[in-house]
Every structure is written in structure tokens, then in C-alpha cells.
Amino acid sequence: MNINTPRKKIVVLGGTGFVGQHLCAALVQAGHRVRVLSRNPDKAKELTVLPTLTLKYADIYQQDLLNKACEGADVLINLVGILNEDGHRGSGFRKAHVTLAQKVVATCLYNRIPRLLHMSALNADASKGRSYYLRTKGEAESYVHAHHVGQIHVTSFRPSVIFGPNDSFLNRFADLLAYAPGIFPLPLPNSLFAPIYVGDVVNAMIRSLDLSATYGQRYELCGPKVYTLKELVTYIAKLKHMHRLVIGLPLWLSSWQANMMEYLPGKPFSRDNYLSALTPSVCQQPMPKLLGLNLTPLESIAPLYLLPDEQQHLYDQYRAQVTVKGS
Numbered sequence: 001m002n003i004n005t006p007r008k009k010i011v012v013l014g015g016t017g018f019v020g021q022h023l024c025a026a027l028v029q030a031g032h033r034v035r036v037l038s039r040n041p042d043k044a045k046e047l048t049v050l051p052t053l054t055l056k057y058a059d060i061y062q063q064d065l066l067n068k069a070c071e072g073a074d075v076l077i078n079l080v081g082i083l084n085e086d087g088h089r090g091s092g093f094r095k096a097h098v099t100l101a102q103k104v105v106a107t108c109l110y111n112r113i114p115r116l117l118h119m120s121a122l123n124a125d126a127s128k129g130r131s132y133y134l135r136t137k138g139e140a141e142s143y144v145h146a147h148h149v150g151q152i153h154v155t156s157f158r159p160s161v162i163f164g165p166n167d168s169f170l171n172r173f174a175d176l177l178a179y180a181p182g183i184f185p186l187p188l189p190n191s192l193f194a195p196i197y198v199g200d201v202v203n204a205m206i207r208s209l210d211l212s213a214t215y216g217q218r219y220e221l222c223g224p225k226v227y228t229l230k231e232l233v234t235y236i237a238k239l240k241h242m243h244r245l246v247i248g249l250p251l252w253l254s255s256w257q258a259n260m261m262e263y264l265p266g267k268p269f270s271r272d273n274y275l276s277a278l279t280p281s282v283c284q285q286p287m288p289k290l291l292g293l294n295l296t297p298l299e300s301i302a303p304l305y306l307l308p309d310e311q312q313h314l315y316d317q318y319r320a321q322v323t324v325k326g327s
């Protein structure tokens with residue numbers, strides 16, 4: 001860390017997840033002190049090897065507990081987001097996205113926390129979003145920016161799908177392909193995505209911390225190339241050495257499949273996911289130059305963690321080495 005950059009006390013919500021684990025490691029490496037609040041800290045014990053990180057249980061929906069857990073923070077980062085809900089008709093999405101954003105703003109005001117980084121999503125839009133996910137993400141984003149006045153400096157990030165080790169997009173399709181018996185029926189094969197590397201998302205967030213020009217801004221984040229879903233799934237099958245014929249389903253059959261898969265354990269695909277994917281996940285704005293991102297191509301990272309099963313031990317060895325070095 002630059003010696004002129006003050007070390008900060010940063011509270012992260014959602015820090016145990018895919019993006020969170022990468023972000024927390026980078027924040028610690030940059031010299032900051034990080035407090036991760038989790039509903040289930042036991043599931044992310046690997047975070048505790050990071051020297052300046054504490055992982056704590058907290059019911060973050062309880063305003064008084066959230067206030068207490070955020071005492072003394074300089075920055076609050078909210079990464080909480082869900083793709084599928086436990087509740088019905090959007091109530092689960094609303095709680096995780098909108099209600100929590102309201103509580104986050106309240107705790108920033110209560111604790112006089114001057115800086116808030118908010119993770120939103122590309123196409124999030126309170127009124128035009130096609131899915132509960134996109135509408136509630138949009139509502140949460142509008143809410144936090146409505147409070148970007150005086151005391152709180154807010155920056156939001158609106159990424160397309162994010163890839164990297166332990167992601168839930170490329171890995172999810174790799175798992176689904178493994179179960180397919182030779183033919184893989186793919187819903188919405190022509191949906192567009194601009195996958196961005198998790199390291200680039202993390203860099204954008206860390207660079208924005210002290211950059212006053214980013215205050216009040218909402219940044220769309222996309223990778224360097226746009227793919228159809230079918231191109232991505234075919235590429236994953238190739239990396240995994242799986243011989244699968246990927247057959248794109250028409251719209252009506254995609255919709256039917258989403259309705260059916262919603263009832264499978266773990267909801268691999270849901271009605272809400274289907275509705276979200278109808279809007280191209282492609283940036284409308286150029287990548288912000290001031291974040292200084294040098295975008296990482298998917299093809300330079302995905303082969304490192306989507307290894308064919310017979311080579312998976314190489315990735316496990318690599319991860320073990322990284323963990324030992326970090327401890």
C-alpha cells in the first residue's frame with residue numbers, strides 16, 4: 001500500500017461469498033483492517049487466515065446489532081445479493097436487497113460512516129427490470145444513491161456476470177454439463193453476457209475507495225468480450241473435455257424448463273433467472289477510465305480452474321499452495 005494511503009477499518013457484508021472472499025483478501029493485502037459480518041461464519045473459516053481480518057456472526061437485519069457491529073468503521077461495503085429467494089413473489093429478494101440497503105444506510109448515518117460501496121447488478125432497474133432480482137437490485141441502488149448527500153459518499157457497481165475461481169456461473173454450467181448424457185438442452189442460448197473477471201471487479205472497488213471522482217457514481221462493469229450463452233457453455237464443455245452436443249431451446253421451451261427447474265434442489269435455474277436473462281447483460285457505457293482497469297480475458301483465467309476432471313488435482317495443489325502462502 002502507498003504509505004500516504006491511510007489504513008481503513010472496513011466492514012464487509014456478504015464477504016463470505018464468491019466476490020467477498022476475493023475482495024477481502026485484496027483489502028487485507030492493501031493494508032486495511034476488515035471485519036466481515038456473516039450469518040454463518042463457520043462456513044468461511046478460510047477467511048480467518050487473513051491477518052487483519054475478523055469474521056463475526058451478526059444478524060445484519062437487526063438494526064441495533066448492525067449498528068453495533070459497524071461501530072468505528074471508515075467504510076461499509078455491501079455485497080449481499082441473492083439469485084433465488086426463499087420467500088414468495090419477490091419478498092425474499094426485497095428483504096435481501098431493499099430492506100438491507102435501507103438498514104445499511106441507517107447504520108452509516110448512525111455511526112457516521114462516510115463511505116459506502118454498494119454492489120448492484122447490470123440492468124438493475126426498479127421500474128423496468130424484468131425480474132424480481134433486477135427490480136429489487138434497482139430499488140436498492142436508487143435508495144442508497146438517494147442518501148448520497150452530505151455524510152455518505154456512495155459508489156455502486158453494476159457488473160455483468162462475474163467469473164473466477166469458485167464462481168457460480170461457469171462452475172454451475174460445468175456441473176450441469178457433467179450430468180447431461182451427451183446432449184445438453186440449453187435455455188436461452190442466444191442470451192448475451194460480457195463476463196468480467198472477479199479480480200477486475202475487486203480492483204475497481206478498491207481503487208474507488210479514495211477516489212473522490214467516484215463518489216455518487218454508478219459503474220457498469222463488463223469484460224472485454226461479449227458471448228452468447230451457447231458460446232460460453234460450448235467453451236466450458238471443451239475445457240472440461242466433455243463431448244456434449246449443446247442444443248439451444250426455443251423461448252417457450254426455455255420458459256417451461258425454468259418453471260420445472262425451479263423445483264429442483266438448489267434451484268439450478270428459476271423463473272426469475274429466466275426473466276433476468278431476457279435482457280442482454282452487456283454494458284451500455286464505456287468502462288470508466290479513472291478506475292484504471294486492464295480487463296482480463298476469460299480465456300486467460302477459466303482454463304486454470306475449469307480443468308478436466310483428470311487434471312483437477314493440479315488446481316487443488318495450486319489452491320493449497322496459495323492458502324499456505326496467505327496464512
Ligand SMILES: NC(=O)c1ccc[n+]([C@@H]2O[C@H](COP(=O)([O-])OP(=O)(O)OC[C@H]3O[C@@H](n4cnc5c(N)ncnc54)[C@H](OP(=O)(O)O)[C@@H]3O)[C@@H](O)[C@H]2O)c1
Pocket residue numbers: 013014015016017018019020037038039040041079080081082096119120121122158159160161162163168169
Ligand atoms: N457473481 C456474479 O456473477 C454477480 C454478477 C452481478 C452482480 N453480482 C452481485 O455481487 C454480489 C456478490 O455476489 P456473489 O457471487 O459473491 O454472491 P454469493 O457468493 O452468493 O455471496 C453473497 C453473500 O451474501 C450473504 N447472503 C446471501 N443471502 C443472504 C441473505 N438472504 N441475507 C443476508 N445475507 C445473505 C452470504 O453471506 P453469509 O452467508 O456469510 O451471511 C453470501 O456469502 C451480490 O450482490 C450479487 O448480486 C454478482
